[in-house]
Amino acid sequence: MSALSKVTYFCRSAAVGLKHSPFVHFIAVTTIAIALFSAGMARGAARVLDNLLASLGGEVEVTVYLAPELDADEVHGVRSLVLALSGGEVTLVSPDAALSRLRSELGDLGEALAELPENPLPVSLELRVPPERRNPDALLALAKTLRAAPGVAGVDYGEAAVQRLSAIARALRFGSLVAFAVVLGATVVIVAATLQLAIYSRRGEIEIQKLVGATDRFVKAPFLLEGLLQGVLGAAVALFGLWAFGRVLGPTLGALFAFLLGPGVAAPWVEPRLVLELLCAGCGLGLGGSFVAVGRFLRV
Amino acid sequence: MIQFFHVYKAYPGDPPVLSDINLNVEKGEFVFLTGPSGAGKTTLLKLVFCAEKATKGQILVGGRNIARIRESAVPYLRRNIGVVFQDFKLLPHRTVEDNVSFTLDVLGVPRAEAREKVRRMLKLVGLEHKAGSYPLRLSGGEQQRVVIARALVNDPTILLADEPTGNLDPALTVEIMDLLTQVNVRGTTVMVATHDATLLSRYQKRTVRLERGQIVSDEDGVKAARRMVV
Numbered sequence: 001m002s003a004l005s006k007v008t009y010f011c012r013s014a015a016v017g018l019k020h021s022p023f024v025h026f027i028a029v030t031t032i033a034i035a036l037f038s039a040g041m042a043r044g045a046a047r048v049l050d051n052l053l054a055s056l057g058g059e060v061e062v063t064v065y066l067a068p069e070l071d072a073d074e075v076h077g078v079r080s081l082v083l084a085l086s087g088g089e090v091t092l093v094s095p096d097a098a099l100s101r102l103r104s105e106l107g108d109l110g111e112a113l114a115e116l117p118e119n120p121l122p123v124s125l126e127l128r129v130p131p132e133r134r135n136p137d138a139l140l141a142l143a144k145t146l147r148a149a150p151g152v153a154g155v156d157y158g159e160a161a162v163q164r165l166s167a168i169a170r171a172l173r174f175g176s177l178v179a180f181a182v183v184l185g186a187t188v189v190i191v192a193a194t195l196q197l198a199i200y201s202r203r204g205e206i207e208i209q210k211l212v213g214a215t216d217r218f219v220k221a222p223f224l225l226e227g228l229l230q231g232v233l234g235a236a237v238a239l240f241g242l243w244a245f246g247r248v249l250g251p252t253l254g255a256l257f258a259f260l261l262g263p264g265v266a267a268p269w270v271e272p273r274l275v276l277e278l279l280c281a282g283c284g285l286g287l288g289g290s291f292v293a294v295g296r297f298l299r300v
Numbered sequence: 301m302i303q304f305f306h307v308y309k310a311y312p313g314d315p316p317v318l319s320d321i322n323l324n325v326e327k328g329e330f331v332f333l334t335g336p337s338g339a340g341k342t343t344l345l346k347l348v349f350c351a352e353k354a355t356k357g358q359i360l361v362g363g364r365n366i367a368r369i370r371e372s373a374v375p376y377l378r379r380n381i382g383v384v385f386q387d388f389k390l391l392p393h394r395t396v397e398d399n400v401s402f403t404l405d406v407l408g409v410p411r412a413e414a415r416e417k418v419r420r421m422l423k424l425v426g427l428e429h430k431a432g433s434y435p436l437r438l439s440g441g442e443q444q445r446v447v448i449a450r451a452l453v454n455d456p457t458i459l460l461a462d463e464p465t466g467n468l469d470p471a472l473t474v475e476i477m478d479l480l481t482q483v484n485v486r487g488t489t490v491m492v493a494t495h496d497a498t499l500l501s502r503y504q505k506r507t508v509r510l511e512r513g514q515i516v517s518d519e520d521g522v523k524a525a526r527r528m529v530v
Contacts, residue, residue, distance in 0.1 A: 003408065004410075005405075005408045005409065005410045005411060006408040008411070009405045009408075020393075204389065204391060205391055207389065208389055208391065208402060209402070209406055210375070210378075211349070211351075211378065211383055211389070212378065212379070212383075212402065212403040212406050212450070212454075213375045213376065213377075213378035213379035213403070213406055213407070214375055214406040215372070215375045216372075216375075218375075218406060
């Protein structure tokens, strides 16, 4: 018995199968390609969403209010401490500067501030956090640390807005994951159904194979190989589609949404990791579909 | 070589197809299974190559109890059994050579070795010159000879033939039966299911007669042939 002979036979048999039912295999490859193209687009959209979150996260500023009794040296000390704890950029805002800013923000109503007997605003530090800490958990931890620091009267960073934004992103990611799972499941069913047509036309061959002593694995192997080839072809078509999409529409989309999304959208749509993922997914879909399809013809 | 001990086969809701079958076929023997249509001949053969499972009883093939055989072991049992079907079961889109080498492909026999074995087998059945032809271009007798070549190409110890001459005219019938006899002479145990009485009287081999799923007689060739004449 020769393993090489068997492998040669499987390849030959798979080639015969592809040759005998080209239309059925075309349908299967197209189905896989559409599913993987959609998955690739979803990945691109997720990346855009991440960029959007990062850019909005960059807008979030942490304001540290200092205790009113601190003198200039102590304020400087707290500023150094905040700088060390956050690792970002710290701007000192004096009470006068804060009042002036508030007055301009209030517009006509700002005139009312002149009636105040004294400036009620404390010295504050405006902190621009580094990108790696622009997420709800890191911001919450930073705020907790800063609140416990000596000389700090309060910390504000728009907690509710950040958490809502993150919740929306989580929901969108979960939704796209569910949608992707549904698309994958449907693809396996469609691929299996189309492959069953091809296998049905070769049921006589399967029956004879079984009668002359072929194991189930031997019977399945050429069909699984066909499925694998379909998966690879489907993935290749999907990757080409994504590449073409990125080349043709990528720059236009980047220009249209640059004000909102920042530079991320201009990133290439087909990356090495995506190539690997789609190839693996394609192989999985092809193998899964053919595995389901061939199973029911093995009972002889 | 093949032993049946109190074997029953029944399908749910139907009367039993085989009832209390006791049979012993020696190595190298030639046995006719005969009886009217529906007597259980095909089912009995199917039990031998595990296309069906016995409802009750024990079946030994080459000393192995196949009534309790695991599903995964069935292919290895079948590699020792050649089967010839009345409806040929040839692949129409493959040449005669490819049809015969199909069995060897399953066994992973290297291409060159397989080609040599197929050539020898086609010579044995007298179809060496038709190696490149497609089955549908052959006569019924030639197609049946291709099936016999396919069944024998990996040197099985047992050959089962289910109505191998059922679709053939008398001349071709003799041709095929002569071939099966020749195979038996080479040492292969042969079981042939047939309801053709002329074959029984012509070849005078051990004859097991089935009626309504039961063995009603088991006679040596001369006795059976004499009864046919009477």
